[in-house]
Amino acid sequence: MQTENRLRFKITDANQARFEVPHEHVQAPSSPPTGPLKYRLELIQKPFGLKVWRTSPEKLLFDTTIGPLVFADQYLQLSAKLPSHNIYGLGEHVHQTFRHDTNWRTWPIFTRDSFPNGGTHNLYGHYPYFTCLENESGQSFGVFLMNSNAMEVTIQPAPAITYRTIGGVLDFYILVGDTPEAVVDEFTQLIGRPFIPPYWSLGFQLSRWDYGSLDEVKKVVERNRQIGIPYDVQYTDIDYMEDKKIFTYDMEKFKELPQFADYMHGNGQKYIVILDPAVSTGKRLNGPYEALDRGHAAKVWVTEPDGNTPLIGEVWPGETVFPDYTNQACVDWWVDEISRFHKEVKHDALWIDMNEVANFVQGSSKGCAENKLNYPPFTPRILDNLIYSKTLCMDAKHKWGNHYDVHSLYGYSMVLATEKYVEVFKTNRSMVFTRSSFPGVGKYAGHWLGDNAANWNDIKWAIPGMLEFNLFGVPYIGADICGFFDDSPEELCRRWMQVGAFYPFSRNHNAQGYKDQDPAAYGADSLLVKTSKHYLNIRYTLLPYLYTLFYKAHVNGETVLRPMMHEFYSDSKTWGVHNQFLWGAHLLITPVLDPGVENVEAYIPDAIWYDFEKERITDRKEKVNLNLPADKLGLHLRGGAILPAQRPDVTTTYSRCHPMRLIIALDDSNAASGELFWDDGENKNVPYTGLNSKNARMSDVLLLNLELELGKNYTVNWQDKYRNSRHFDCHPEAGSDQAKCEARGCIWEVRERRYSISDPCIRKDYNVVETASGITVDLERNTAFPSQRSQSRDISKLRVEITYLSGKSLRWKIFDPSNARYEVPVPLDLPAMPETEENNRLYRVQINNKPFGIQVIRKDTQEIIWDSAVPGLTFSDQLLEISTLLPSNYVYGFGETEHPIYKHDLNYHKYGLFTKDQPPGYKLNSYGVHPFYMGLEKSKYAHGVLLLNSNAMGEQTTHSLTQLVLNALDGLLVSTGLVGSLFMNKNKEDTFKMIIIIWFCSGQELPAHPCSLAWMRAGRAAITPQGKQNRTT
Missing domain, CATH: 2.60.40.1760 (glycosyl hydrolase (family 31))
Known part of the structure; x- marks a missing residue:
């Protein structure tokens, strides 16, 4: 028990x-x-x-x-x-x-x-x-x-x-x-819980055995890039090796392989190599085979029954020996050899194959002895009815025991050895996927269903196989899309690309000697390319949801590719469904699995289901006839779901630079819920430290559905329940200690690994110069990421200048240091000298570089009152955008536009700021421009922010951030940059006075200037708080 x-x-x-x-x-x-x-x-x-x-x-x-x-x-x-x-x-x-x-x-x-x-x-x-x-x-x-x-x-x-x-x-x-x-x-x-794969490994992948040369690989890469297929990963099979010897590459046909990973990375893509376990006993073309020699010296091979003589077999390179991964000396040798090879040929992950273990001769080159291990008294109904067929003799020796006992553990032990390398593989998550497996392998690796063929049976049978591996704890699973053996007809490959877009591991792979079957090979304008792009774009749109499913598999042991009966077990009609499957609980996939078919009988279980593409409700709890023409498969979204989504792009790297959105499908009760797990997608620490939070102070608890009657007193008691695996690092920045951690309401727990989000769209090697009076930062655009603004040229280099104006105010300016740009010629009454004494400043400034952003933090409360890191920064010639998280919902200002209430409604409202002869009207830009707001903080304090820019702009308020968008119109010059000034003081009354003094009650009128009306309405105002009160806002 x-x-x-x-x-x-x-x-x-x-x-x-x-x-x-x-x-x-x-x-x-x-x-x-x-x-x-x-x-x-x-x-x-x-x-x-x-x-x-x-x-x-x-x-x-x-x-x-x-x-x-x-x-x-x-x-x-x-x-x-x-x-x-x-x-x-x-x-x-x-x-x-x-x-x-x-x-x-x-x-x-x-x-x-x-x-x-x-x-x-x-x-x-x-x-x-x-x-x-x-x-x-x-x-x-x-x-x-x-x-x-x-x-x-x-x-x-x-x-x-x-x-x-x-x-x-x-x-x-x-x-x-x-x-x-x-x-x-x-x-x-x-x-063992399944691993969380790196985000990029959820993208579409291309492979084949025997491209023939690196030039041919690049042709395939380029033609699929040209047609815009979402595509993240490229493989090379054993043909990249010198005479199929592992830890080598063909220096003639794959001469530039050491640079190939950089070629892929330059477009936001990854490169994976194959490794087999069998090691050739022959020499290399131009010298010794050093990996073999080091293995001999360390005695790492599976041996004959004498325990000393390496067992000799035959695999792809000819005569071979076999590593014994149950031997620690072999594990050390294996890790060292992969590390050496990675220094020579950079790669992002490993594909391990032939590890059943496969042998092309029966047992060994010498044959197998007649004994009870090689010829047991009873042989199960295994293939060939010969226990050492196509593998090693059963009396071969491993550290764990006889091959008779450990044969089915060979692939498992190879995964464990390879994982030891992955542990020291840079700081990022890598990936291993394996052909042979045993229960527990999903903790470290994925699997594919092996050497299938291009026929309609194999496209059908892949679905039960993937469902079973989700039961086995291996959710990172897929089949070779379009089939491994045989030429793939266009109709079959088209239908397979459609359903393969929803395999957890989505890879098109085929064998030596058959025609190319990458999407572009069927023609840039083909129906296959059109439908492949369509459904891969849907996949990439929903990758935040798929990634969250893998997180839930890692934390809770949930399935990713889910049988219908797991969700609708009370309906006996779902118990035998094997030609449809779910992503998690909410997305139902119904593919076409037969030739010449456009009408498919599908079972729709008992729930509200929305046709994902037509956005309409379908029938329920019955078999329906779905019309799925040549370019379609069935996709249905279950009512009650909120799916996180993101605008797709040609790689996951680019997709992750785009905004996210929610797809909401209401259930019978007009309700919906959902979850999102989000991190940088590749840091190894994430499964343990969770999601990074830029403002992790926990001060509010929202309790729903208590059904309390107003006018009565209640005491509400609750207890937070959590698992260790759901902890996240709530002090990700440097300099954390127990006091700072507990000040944020967190639990202090020392961890060896740390994690932070990285932004791929801006380079991280900033030139940050800090002085007593401020900070200077140089930003350079990462050219690996294409511009999304064809009508507005991106600025490649930016400078950020932050000046500590006084103890209560600071200024930052973001501009193009190489080209002069328009700046507002309105003088400001600024201090003559900056405040260089840190103890005299009410604030501190922090530069975040993952992603880039500026944080302004009030010292005495540690409240972040400006944080532009999370939403990001856009700076192109005619579109500038900066956002900030807000410390509270209490925001006032921005004008001149008509607001129905004094306090801003933060429910996604947009306001234009550009002077116009326009009578007052709701959300209409009118006579003046005032890009200034005041925000109350959760403490007793307040602050104000002015954006000094006279171009046409818009301001959007949401529950969590204020977004300022600047668009230069025809005939107008664009601002040199974004200039912000922030003012703060000890309490609300002083803050109001500070604002009034500087902007309204200084006794000095702004100088006459054509733009003065657009910026400040001349004159004085007397706004005084009505006494001092202690109250909660």
């Missing part, structure tokens, strides 16, 4: 140790369960058996008394009766449906390099795990057998299941949940 929801029982030899999986993550709980158990265990004596019951309502879940227990040295068998036929999982195979056929189907489980052609044979992964949905209540349970030996599993009509394995122990985990999603949560708690 491990937890309230998890039971473990292990059947082993009491007198002799047997092999057990040395899992990296699975550990016994540190303490017994504290709450009531959702299960009970019943032991039967004669004959021996176990019964696992759900306690509420009572139901028998797993009953081994249906058949005898057999436990011999090389044959272990156990059967169990199950409560329903709704069985999902077990792998890796091609399952033509998501729900298992229980009519005596036998599935072998043992990792194998084989084609997923639709048979029942074993494939790349080893997953003795299934979920069983009990009934319409949604109550479900999972069963995991922790055993890595070759086995077969038979599903029977009773319904029942029989396990037959040829080694190890029977180590079972029963996971009891209230819903199918809860079972996945339990399983990933046990084996």
Whole structure:
């Protein structure tokens, strides 16, 4: 009894140790369960058996008394009766449906390099795990057998299941949940939560085996860039290597490969290389094969039974040896070799292949000895019925034991070794994805469904495969879009590109000898390109939502690509759906999976569903006939959802520079909710420290739906509940200590890693010069990011000058240092000398460089009263935009426009500022221009901000920021830059006086000037606060 929801029982030899999986993550709980158990265990004596019951309502879940227990040295068998036929999982195979056929189907489980052609044979992964949905209540349970030996599993009509394995122990985990999603949560708690992939890895990716040369790779890159396909990642397969030797590259055909990553990065794209485990025993063309030599010296290879002689096999480069990733010396060698290769050929992530482990000869070049390991008394129904077929001899030696026991752990151990490299791979998140896998690999890696073919069966069968890997805790999953083997017909590839745009891992990849199938290869004006761009743009629009789903998978163990029955388990019609799938709970994808078809029968479950593209409500809880012509697939948004979205671009790097928006779909109650996880998309620390906050002071708690009656007194008690994994760093800037942290209402917890958001659109190597009187900053536009303003030339270099005018005021100016620009010739009554004594200033200024922004902080309250970092800065020839977060909703000023109330309504109102002979009217710019506002702070203080600029402009107020947009009109010069002056004092009365004295009551009229009316209405005003009162605003 491990937890309230998890039971473990292990059947082993009491007198002799047997092999057990040395899992990296699975550990016994540190303490017994504290709450009531959702299960009970019943032991039967004669004959021996176990019964696992759900306690509420009572139901028998797993009953081994249906058949005898057999436990011999090389044959272990156990059967169990199950409560329903709704069985999902077990792998890796091609399952033509998501729900298992229980009519005596036998599935072998043992990792194998084989084609997923639709048979029942074993494939790349080893997953003795299934979920069983009990009934319409949604109550479900999972069963995991922790055993890595070759086995077969038979599903029977009773319904029942029989396990037959040829080694190890029977180590079972029963996971009891209230819903199918809860079972996945339990399983990933046990084996390890999925990793959060870097944001760029959610973009579209291109690959093929045998481009032939780097020039050809670049042709593919350029032609797909030219047609504007959203496209983030380019791969090279083993053809980039010298004679297919890992840690080398072909110095003739791929001569410029060391610079290729920079070529990709210059366009906001990434580059991934493939690595196989097998190492050639031959020399390089022009000298020794140093990676091999260092491996020999460190004794890192899988050996013959003598434990010393490296086992020799044959893979792509010819005669090879095989690294033993269960050996720490091998892990150290592997990490060092990748590091050396990265210094030579920069790359952004690793694709590891052939790690089942694959061998082109049977066992070894010498053959395999006739013994009980190579020829066991019982062989499960594995492919070829020969246990060492296309792999190593079973008596080969690893540090963890015989290959007989650890064969299916080879890919898992290779992932663990590769992850050790990723830990020291710069400071950013990288990515690993692997062909061979075992439960727990999703903690560090993704997977693809292997070497499929360009046919209509394989496009269908990819969906059950991806749904199963979400059950297995590997949500970063996809299939080779358009098929790996064979030429892909235009119709098939077009339909596959449509559905592939919604694979979590979206990559088009094909094999040597077949025609190109990247989108541009079908013609820039083809229907395939048109529809591919359309649905990839939708994917990129919704990437903030997809990224949030991966965060929730990492934190809560939720599925990303979700079976319909996980959300609508009370509807039995969803239990067998395998040709549709969901992104999370809210986006339903219905692809076309047959040739010559434009009408698809789809099931629409019981909810309000909006056609995503037509924005209309569809039918519900019934099968519908969707008309999906050649360029369309079905997309439906579930009512009750708020999806974060972002304007798409040709890469995720550029997309992340665009504004975000919300897509809101109301449910039956006219309500909707949603979540967003957002970070810089690549920092390794993010999964642990969470979202960076520029103003993390927590001073307000909003409680909703309390249903309290006015006029009565109440005491409301609540408790914040949170998980450690949901902590975020609320003091991301330098100089944090316990006092500063706790002053923000946070918990002080020392962490080794730190995190901050970076802005890819402005270079970070600013020339910041601080003096006693101010700060100077030089900004340079990052030319890797194209301008989004074709009508207004961007300024490439800017200077920021910040001057500490006095203890109560400061000024900053942002301008083009290379070209003179118009400045307002209105003199200001400024102090003769700046305030150079820091102790005399009421404020401090902080420059943020990730992204660039200016923060002004009132010292005594630590309240941020100006923060232009989060919204960002635009500075082009005829469009200048700056925004600031506001410390409160109390904002006054801006004119001359008619406001219905004195205090600004911050609900997304826009006001134009440009003098005009216009009678007063709501939101109409009128006779004067006053780009000045006063803001109250959450303390007793206030401040004012003036933008000294006379060009036409607009001001937008929102709940969180004020946005100033300047547009130069025809015949007018644009301002040199943005100039701000900020004034503050000790209390509200002094602040009002300060403003009045400087701007209205100084006793000096502004000099006569043609622009004076546009800036200040001449004359004096007497505005005096009515006494001193203590009140809360």
